[in-house]
Amino acid sequence: MFDGRERLALELADRMTYTGRKVSDAFFKRLAKVFSHEELVELAAVIALENFRSKFNPVFGVESGESCALPWVQGQAAQAADNLH
Numbered sequence: 001m002f003d004g005r006e007r008l009a010l011e012l013a014d015r016m017t018y019t020g021r022k023v024s025d026a027f028f029k030r031l032a033k034v035f036s037h038e039e040l041v042e043l044a045a046v047i048a049l050e051n052f053r054s055k056f057n058p059v060f061g062v063e064s065g066e067s068c069a070l071p072w073v074q075g076q077a078a079q080a081a082d083n084l085h
Helices: 004-017 025-034 037-060 071-084
Strands: none
Touching: 004 025, 004 037, 025 037
């Protein structure tokens, strides 16, 4: 089972993920009672990143574990990584 902090974090994820669900002032006040400002920023950033990846990755066939069904995407990613070094 999830404790109170974990349930609030999951509710935040739901509110950030599903259209029509909002982070109201009242809900934010509940969050702020148990999470520091730094923790809230980190939670929101991680949730937003996962939401981004859940929409972006399927376009290129990226699966869990970073496997990609499209060879040209793998080649482009490898080339981009080489350019960084």
